[in-house]
Amino acid sequence: MILNNTLKIERERFGLTQAALAEKIGVSRKTINTIENSIFVPSTILALKLAKAFDRQVEDLFQLDETE
């Protein structure tokens, strides 16, 4: 099951770099990079933190790939 996300789009909409977002939510840049590239699936806590950082719902940021 693939988890798509709009993290990169949201981050760029807010004018944030990966490092700036990482610092904002207290993770390393590699965490942001691996989530954006769908390599790493974040925990519920981290997904909630990311959604809160963009003032969005978790499902606005993360969606299951229905074609799978």
Add this chain to the structure above:
Amino acid sequence: MKSIVERSETRSRKIAVIFIVLALILTIHVIGRFGEDSGVRIIPWLLLIFLTVLNLTALPAKILDWRHGGRMGLFLNDEVTQSFRLKSYRAGFWMTIISTFVIMPITTVYPVSGIDVARILVTIALVSALMTRAILELNAYR
């Protein structure tokens, strides 16, 4: 001045390079000491193994965290790092099992001492774990 995220990234890359160097040292050591049963030589090797195992745990991140006033650990031991650590342990475990299946029949034909077999298996386990972790860490920043 570099931000804490940039500093943790630098540290993380350095740790990955240290892991590659450790993997090389362990490999060279096991090849160089093959067939040597000296009890005295075992002690430095055990110490090296012990330090390598410690490096594969969360301890280095906790030490750096303590040295940087409690902020660095958040970035050096986050979710991705923990998942990479688990993947490296898994790689070490499976490589040991596979190696055991390969080495055991060979020792019935070519007798090898117990110390050598233990050395080879521990080295395979650690080198697999170290290299897996280093590759994952370095690729994660691309």
